[in-house]
Amino acid sequence: MTLKQLRAFVLAARTGSFTSAAASMGIAQASISELIRKLEDEYATPLFTRGARRLVLTAAGEALLPHAEQATVAADDGAHALRSVRGLHGGVATFGVLRNAGYYLLSDLAQRFHDSHPDVRIRLIGRNSADVASAVAAGTIEAGLVVLPIDDADLEVTPLLRDEVRYATADPSRAAEPVSIEDFARSRLILYDAHYGWSDPTRRQLADRAQLAGLKLEPWIEVEHVEGALSLVQRGIGDTVLARAVAESSACPQNLHTIGFREPLHDTIALVRRRGATLSPATRELAGLARRMLLEHSGND
Amino acid sequence: MTLKQLRAFVLAARTGSFTSAAASMGIAQASISELIRKLEDEYATPLFTRGARRLVLTAAGEALLPHAEQATVAADDGAHALRSVRGLHGGVATFGVLRNAGYYLLSDLAQRFHDSHPDVRIRLIGRNSADVASAVAAGTIEAGLVVLPIDDADLEVTPLLRDEVRYATADPSRAAEPVSIEDFARSRLILYDAHYGWSDPTRRQLADRAQLAGLKLEPWIEVEHVEGALSLVQRGIGDTVLARAVAESSACPQNLHTIGFREPLHDTIALVRRRGATLSPATRELAGLARRMLLEHSGND
DNA sequence: CAACGTCATAGGGAAACCCTATGAAAGGAG
DNA sequence: CTCCTTTCATAGGGTTTCCCTATGACGTTG
Numbered sequence: 001m002t003l004k005q006l007r008a009f010v011l012a013a014r015t016g017s018f019t020s021a022a023a024s025m026g027i028a029q030a031s032i033s034e035l036i037r038k039l040e041d042e043y044a045t046p047l048f049t050r051g052a053r054r055l056v057l058t059a060a061g062e063a064l065l066p067h068a069e070q071a072t073v074a075a076d077d078g079a080h081a082l083r084s085v086r087g088l089h090g091g092v093a094t095f096g097v098l099r100n101a102g103y104y105l106l107s108d109l110a111q112r113f114h115d116s117h118p119d120v121r122i123r124l125i126g127r128n129s130a131d132v133a134s135a136v137a138a139g140t141i142e143a144g145l146v147v148l149p150i151d152d153a154d155l156e157v158t159p160l161l162r163d164e165v166r167y168a169t170a171d172p173s174r175a176a177e178p179v180s181i182e183d184f185a186r187s188r189l190i191l192y193d194a195h196y197g198w199s200d201p202t203r204r205q206l207a208d209r210a211q212l213a214g215l216k217l218e219p220w221i222e223v224e225h226v227e228g229a230l231s232l233v234q235r236g237i238g239d240t241v242l243a244r245a246v247a248e249s250s251a252c253p254q255n256l257h258t259i260g261f262r263e264p265l266h267d268t269i270a271l272v273r274r275r276g277a278t279l280s281p282a283t284r285e286l287a288g289l290a291r292r293m294l295l296e297h298s299g300n301d
Numbered sequence: 302m303t304l305k306q307l308r309a310f311v312l313a314a315r316t317g318s319f320t321s322a323a324a325s326m327g328i329a330q331a332s333i334s335e336l337i338r339k340l341e342d343e344y345a346t347p348l349f350t351r352g353a354r355r356l357v358l359t360a361a362g363e364a365l366l367p368h369a370e371q372a373t374v375a376a377d378d379g380a381h382a383l384r385s386v387r388g389l390h391g392g393v394a395t396f397g398v399l400r401n402a403g404y405y406l407l408s409d410l411a412q413r414f415h416d417s418h419p420d421v422r423i424r425l426i427g428r429n430s431a432d433v434a435s436a437v438a439a440g441t442i443e444a445g446l447v448v449l450p451i452d453d454a455d456l457e458v459t460p461l462l463r464d465e466v467r468y469a470t471a472d473p474s475r476a477a478e479p480v481s482i483e484d485f486a487r488s489r490l491i492l493y494d495a496h497y498g499w500s501d502p503t504r505r506q507l508a509d510r511a512q513l514a515g516l517k518l519e520p521w522i523e524v525e526h527v528e529g530a531l532s533l534v535q536r537g538i539g540d541t542v543l544a545r546a547v548a549e550s551s552a553c554p555q556n557l558h559t560i561g562f563r564e565p566l567h568d569t570i571a572l573v574r575r576r577g578a579t580l581s582p583a584t585r586e587l588a589g590l591a592r593r594m595l596l597e598h599s600g601n602d
Numbered sequence: 603c604a605a606c607g608t609c610a611t612a613g614g615g616a617a618a619c620c621c622t623a624t625g626a627a628a629g630g631a632g
Numbered sequence: 633c634t635c636c637t638t639t640c641a642t643a644g645g646g647t648t649t650c651c652c653t654a655t656g657a658c659g660t661t662g
Binding site: 045 | 302303304305307344346360361364365368369371372373375376378379380382383384385386
């Protein structure tokens with residue numbers, strides 16, 4: 001039994017023909033025929049019932065298929081792991097981080113990682129959570145931090161930290177008591193993450209609540225960065241929302257008032273990776289460091 | 302990347318030397334060296350740091366190892382599955398069953414299976430649960446039924462049915478109220494499963510409770526079969542324990558009195574199989590039938 | 603009935619896997 | 633420090649696997 005034989009078998013079973021399997025593997029149809037016949041001869045049992053334009057797995061073929069698939073996938077993952085590691089030296093490990101990562105003690109993630117791994121180049125991609133999630137799902141990057149909820153199909157999600165989302169206003173009367181979704185919908189909203197809009201997880205949570213209340217959120221102003229939104233709020237043009245970590249940082253103007261929602265709203269920061277994927281050593285190390293730093297931040301509060 | 306290369310790599314990593322790996326694979330040491338060098342050449346990365354009498358995995362080797370192990374194990378399981386299927390016709394499917402299987406409507410398991418699979422020979426091995434568990438773990442049999450708790454290292458356990466364990470006595474005054482472990486320890490115990498003794502799961506549960514109470518269980522008489530124990534109890538020589546299914550069967554003499562424990566005690570009947578192993582079609586079918594029959598029994602109560 | 607699509611086989615070449623023999627290098631023992 | 637032992641690497645040769653093109657057999661489709 002060889003890997004080539006298993007690959008040929010799996011592809012023939014999946015595509016329904018030796019000819020298609022050959023095309024998939026980039027080899028001649030005769031090679032597929034030979035590979036599978038050799039496997040059948042070795043175990044003295046047919047794997048397919050052949051018919052003109054018809055290929056049906058036998059019971060033996062059915063029994064072998066999951067194992068063959070697992071073996072070939074594992075070998076492919078192994079090859080990928082080797083290529084990833086090879087890329088490590090002189091290469092780049094990419095990791096998706098939150099746009100507001102700085103507010104969670106993550107601004108020196110790059111430095112701390114570099115200090116302990118001077119031979120590894122790293123590239124932290126600051127993106128919106130939905131974008132990080134889809135990039136990880138697509139395999140473009142190996143892992144990253146996101147705010148939940150995100151579409152987690154094919155992703156393994158590890159929640160790390162919860163942070164309250166608060167209402168921010170320059171008008172103290174509007175921060176006198178916890179804000180209902182109705183009040184929120186009626187306010188003059190200034191929202192950030194203009195590019196991602198309503199795919200942003202924090203926005204999604206707000207939009208979902210509004211919808212349940214039969215309302216629709218329509219921001220008056222949309223900007224890209226939270227700092228820009230805060231600047232506008234400070235001038236009394238409108239109100240926004242922000243994470244407690246941002247509220248408690250120096251980025252938040254002193255004269256702004258914040259208040260929680262009547263029904264508390266939280267961002268849950270989570271680590272995502274593709275389900276079943278093995279992280280390369282560098283990314284595993286980086287993810288571990290990011291996690292520790294987040295939990296450090298949580299411990300200090 | 303080929304299966305032979307992955308096998309050589311895994312064995313070298315596991316044994317710590319090319320020479321040992323060669324012995325394990327039954328090939329020359331030079332072949333191992335060549336296999337691994339070819340793999341390293343293909344990915345342009347060393348997998349081992351070689352030293353005289355020392356072999357250390359590189360970071361790349363560490364990265365590859367789990368995938369290589371998975372690939373080789375999957376291929377072996379595939380080969381096993383093929384051999385199992387080939388052995389099915391005119392072969393024997395073995396399955397471990399409880400010693401007291403008859404009390405759970407399993408006595409006609411063989412017949413029912415044969416009726417639906419006349420071309421498959423089956424061999425049901427009646428053994429103690431601990432024995433079934435270790436035989437499955439060792440791969441001697443593919444699956445079986447056991448009573449919990451058992452040592453489940455490397456086993457996948459699926460609980461199916463719970464049955465109360467009751468105290469049985471000929472003396473009605475001793476069955477007047479639920480029995481404490483202290484009372485139990487003080488009674489004249491007649492226990493079955495003499496051969497397996499305290500590795501029997503039911504006994505283990507009792508022994509654990511006694512130990513927690515600072516007591517030790519010392520049976521006055523030990524026999525092999527529950528029927529033998531019941532016969533002695535009927536004569537007033539001592540008391541025993543038995544599953545409710547046995548108590549409610551015709552095997553239990555009419556004049557015996559049974560009562561539950563003050564702290565209810567149960568046998569949990571479970572299906573065990575080796576973790577990660579794929580059952581051959583015949584064994585899967587047999588296990589499924591056994592499970593349905595057990596649940597039928599449970600439904601009737 | 604002819605054309606088409608698919609699988610099986612033949613024969614040949616390249617690569618992988620196997621061997622024995624032997625040398626290089628490092629560790630251990632005395 | 634020297635000698636011996638153990639382990640890995642390489643060479644050269646033989647066998648098996650994997651690849652190819654060419655071509656025939658068989659069943660389906662129109």
